Amino acid sequence: MTSSKYSTDSKTQYLADQIAALQEQGLYNRIRTIDSPMDGHVVINDKQVLNFCANNYLGLANHPRLKDAAKKAIDQYGIGPGAVRTIAGTMSLHDTLEQRLAEFKKAEAVVTLQSGFTANLATIPVLVGKGDVIFSDRLNHASIIDGCRLSRAKIVAYDHNSPSDLRAKIEATTEYNNRLIITDGVFSMDGDIAPLPELYEVANEHDIMLMVDDAHGEGVLGNSGRGIVDHFGLHGKVDVEIGTMSKAFGVMGGIVAGKQVIIDWIKQRGRPFLFSSAMTVPDVAACLEAVDMLENSDDLVKKLWSNAELFKTEMQKLGFDTGHTETPIVPVMLGEAPLAQAFSKQLFEEGVFAMAIGFPTVPQGTARIRVMNSAAHSQSDLEEALAAFEKVGKALGVI
Ligand SMILES: *Cc1c(COP(=O)(O)O)cnc(C)c1O
Numbered sequence: 001m002t003s004s005k006y007s008t009d010s011k012t013q014y015l016a017d018q019i020a021a022l023q024e025q026g027l028y029n030r031i032r033t034i035d036s037p038m039d040g041h042v043v044i045n046d047k048q049v050l051n052f053c054a055n056n057y058l059g060l061a062n063h064p065r066l067k068d069a070a071k072k073a074i075d076q077y078g079i080g081p082g083a084v085r086t087i088a089g090t091m092s093l094h095d096t097l098e099q100r101l102a103e104f105k106k107a108e109a110v111v112t113l114q115s116g117f118t119a120n121l122a123t124i125p126v127l128v129g130k131g132d133v134i135f136s137d138r139l140n141h142a143s144i145i146d147g148c149r150l151s152r153a154k155i156v157a158y159d160h161n162s163p164s165d166l167r168a169k170i171e172a173t174t175e176y177n178n179r180l181i182i183t184d185g186v187f188s189m190d191g192d193i194a195p196l197p198e199l200y201e202v203a204n205e206h207d208i209m210l211m212v213d214d215a216h217g218e219g220v221l222g223n224s225g226r227g228i229v230d231h232f233g234l235h236g237k238v239d240v241e242i243g244t245m246s247k248a249f250g251v252m253g254g255i256v257a258g259k260q261v262i263i264d265w266i267k268q269r270g271r272p273f274l275f276s277s278a279m280t281v282p283d284v285a286a287c288l289e290a291v292d293m294l295e296n297s298d299d300l301v302k303k304l305w306s307n308a309e310l311f312k313t314e315m316q317k318l319g320f321d322t323g324h325t326e327t328p329i330v331p332v333m334l335g336e337a338p339l340a341q342a343f344s345k346q347l348f349e350e351g352v353f354a355m356a357i358g359f360p361t362v363p364q365g366t367a368r369i370r371v372m373n374s375a376a377h378s379q380s381d382l383e384e385a386l387a388a389f390e391k392v393g394k395a396l397g398v399i
Helices: 013-024 064-077 092-105 116-127 142-151 163-172 196-205 260-269 281-296 299-318 337-349 379-395
Strands: 041-044 047-051 109-113 133-137 154-158 179-184 209-213 240-244 254-258 329-335 355-357 367-372
Touching: 047 379, 064 281, 092 109, 092 254, 092 281, 109 116, 109 260, 116 142, 116 179, 116 209, 116 240, 116 254, 116 260, 133 142, 133 163, 142 179, 154 163, 163 196, 179 196, 196 209, 254 260, 281 299, 299 329, 299 379, 329 337, 337 355, 337 367, 337 379
Parallel strands: 133 154, 133 179, 179 209, 209 240
Antiparallel strands: 041 047, 109 254, 240 254, 329 367, 355 367
């Protein structure tokens, strides 16, 4: 089982053994190298392929308006923020982005972090701690789980998207100081949406704080991409909403939107805010441009949804199982991990880059190809992808 690639010694041999085990199970991550901008097509190994892997929902990652905004900002403000904001001060650019995001999302206030991941780590541990309790959807994202663990609050998992199980778990948990309910907005492996109005009802009934992580809903759900809170009209009812600018916004950066008191407290106690530097200048400028674009037009959001609708409908007609998605994320359910890997490999040979996802990212026996639709795709791109799925699906006996 030893992998000869590593110059291991007795101290690190166990790591090489674990890597070899992953390779044997077909679960070892192989990362493709992209030699082009992230867009509807990408270049891999000198070959142009259709890209269905990125969370670049609106095609903004290589958009000329965002690139221009970033270049101009570099000329005016340079590149980096220099230090954490509490020590070196904050650039007006960051303040402007936060004000604009708060208006866009109709939230009392916003603070930005380096990423969606750190936004969760900054937020959850300042809301709850030892002696408190968190009710967390079983399928919540890893960054929520890590934020919960860091808080040292008791974590009670409730059944996926089940307000009734949440209610039962709340009623069965009697020892606590403060309480918090946390859910993903859009679940990234299945594309289903949290029943936020019902979760709010339960939260309100028991007077519990409600937090949603809308990483995959930002720029996708709601009026012109304002997110899940806007989608359900729950402004002012959800206490805190996490977002990311690394998906639909095409850039990088985390958002915490919510009550002013929560945002102010994060700026006092949130560790990734206090001990890690702010977003870089070009990131902030590009995100500001993305907000501008979304405020002025919902064309890209509409294109994303019509592309996703077309892809889903045609895949179902071909006989594929696309799970229970309600968003532009389309899981193509295949079952065992080796089948999903073979499927992905053959798709690539047909010019389509779409990732196989297996355990532990999804439960055993539910391996799939996850197709990320994007406004960057044209109608003919979609037709080409569907033809490739049909060919590979037949060759592998899936349809
Ligand atoms: C992608 C994702 C994140 C992480 O966002 P980054 O900005 O890439 O760090 C956090 N939460 C959820 C639910 C996500 O899907």
